[in-house]
Amino acid sequence: MQPTDKELLIACRNGDEASWNVLIDRYQRLVYAIPRRAGLNEDQAGEVFQQVFVTLFEKMHEINEPDRLHAWLVTTARRKTWRLLTKERALQTANTDEGHTAEEVLATVVDTAPLPDETLMRLEEQHRIRTALAALDPRCQKLLTMLYYRPVPAPYSEIAAAFGTSEGSIGPTRARCLKKLLQLLEQ
Amino acid sequence: MSIFSPHIPFTTLVDVADENSTTSGEISEHLSTCSHCSSQLEKIRQTIGLMRSDTIENPPTAFVQDARKVFRSRAPSREPSLARRVVASLSFDSFTAAPAFGLRSQRSGGRQLIYSTETADIELRVSPENEVAGQILGATCENGKVNLESESFSASTSLNELCEFSFGAVPAGTYKISVHLPGLLVDIPQLELGP
Numbered sequence: 001m002q003p004t005d006k007e008l009l010i011a012c013r014n015g016d017e018a019s020w021n022v023l024i025d026r027y028q029r030l031v032y033a034i035p036r037r038a039g040l041n042e043d044q045a046g047e048v049f050q051q052v053f054v055t056l057f058e059k060m061h062e063i064n065e066p067d068r069l070h071a072w073l074v075t076t077a078r079r080k081t082w083r084l085l086t087k088e089r090a091l092q093t094a095n096t097d098e099g100h101t102a103e104e105v106l107a108t109v110v111d112t113a114p115l116p117d118e119t120l121m122r123l124e125e126q127h128r129i130r131t132a133l134a135a136l137d138p139r140c141q142k143l144l145t146m147l148y149y150r151p152v153p154a155p156y157s158e159i160a161a162a163f164g165t166s167e168g169s170i171g172p173t174r175a176r177c178l179k180k181l182l183q184l185l186e187q
Numbered sequence: 188m189s190i191f192s193p194h195i196p197f198t199t200l201v202d203v204a205d206e207n208s209t210t211s212g213e214i215s216e217h218l219s220t221c222s223h224c225s226s227q228l229e230k231i232r233q234t235i236g237l238m239r240s241d242t243i244e245n246p247p248t249a250f251v252q253d254a255r256k257v258f259r260s261r262a263p264s265r266e267p268s269l270a271r272r273v274v275a276s277l278s279f280d281s282f283t284a285a286p287a288f289g290l291r292s293q294r295s296g297g298r299q300l301i302y303s304t305e306t307a308d309i310e311l312r313v314s315p316e317n318e319v320a321g322q323i324l325g326a327t328c329e330n331g332k333v334n335l336e337s338e339s340f341s342a343s344t345s346l347n348e349l350c351e352f353s354f355g356a357v358p359a360g361t362y363k364i365s366v367h368l369p370g371l372l373v374d375i376p377q378l379e380l381g382p
Contacts, residue, residue, distance in 0.1 A: 018343035148238035
């Protein structure tokens with residue numbers, strides 16, 4: 001049974017570094033995906049990534065709804081991404097707009113959301129599935145990864161060899177694993 | 188769809204969602220009238236679709252390591268101010284010890300190490316898969332904790348009532364182990380775990 005976000009956050013507040021690391025493992029892809037999907041390059045996305053976790057550390061005692069940590073992280077990542085994007089645009093404009101400081105130009109930049117809601121919702125759903133997948137037994141994790149997380153699904157012959165089983169048993173196992181996954185997603 | 192259930196079996200729905208089989212007329216007809224089965228099929232399709240389209244990249248390892256360090260560098264020290272800090276020295280390593288007369292070398296199995304301080308000994312066992320376990324001998328260990336840390340990995344666990352601890356398989360690397368005991372912090376500065 002995986003610890004909930006609330007349990008992890010409370011443990012972090014009590015100084016448990018291992019729980020902090022679990023939180024990072026759980027959310028690293030989602031937090032990094034937000035600036036990347038918004039068009040920031042690797043270094044800029046890294047800056048946002050670091051800022052989000054520094055902010056989480058600094059504010060972890062002020063988060064009133066620890067079980068909504070997921071939403072807090074998404075909002076913070078979006079906000080940091082937007083700030084960086086806006087700053088970048090302002091600086092670019094300032095370079096070509098003589099006579100105005102970057103701050104003056106920054107004040108005129110339109111507030112545009114960096115990510116469409118639809119893209120964000122999709123990212124969050126994919127993150128939810130990844131989290132549920134991590135709670136499955138290793139056999140199911142491996143099978144579903146081979147089937148659905150590869151650019152080209154692994155052929156049944158390769159899966160059967162990897163599991164030391166017959167190709168005929170893969171279908172029922174896949175169904176059993178997907179059923180467990182759906183149950184976890186509905187919890 | 189069977190004598191036990193009026194619905195399509197889950198395995199069949201997965202086949203349909205995964206396009207592993209052509210949908211028979213009977214199944215299509217049932218899906219068009221059964222909201223339970225059609226909604227189940229939709230959920231399976233959505234989930235598979237989301238997994239297949241999940242191209243979210245992993246952040247570079249350096250970013251993750253930096254984020255991990257945020258806690259270590261900013262958290263106030265949890266070591267009791269009066270705790271004594273000692274470095275344990277290696278007193279036994281089964282990898283370097285000669286096997287007893289009549290016994291074959293045990294290198295193919297696990298490795299056993301014993302680290303000693305004036306007040307406590309730490310017995311470590313490392314399996315071929317780099318599972319690390321051990322026990323603290325000769326010291327009280329109430330609320331004790333063991334941290335295992337390398338450049339790229341860190342983990343922490345509590346000591347049980349027998350002063351034992353265990354970690355799952357850890358990546359190869361050079362590790363520092365810290366054992367937090369009441370009033371005492373024991374460091375094992377360097378432990379090499381091979382691939």
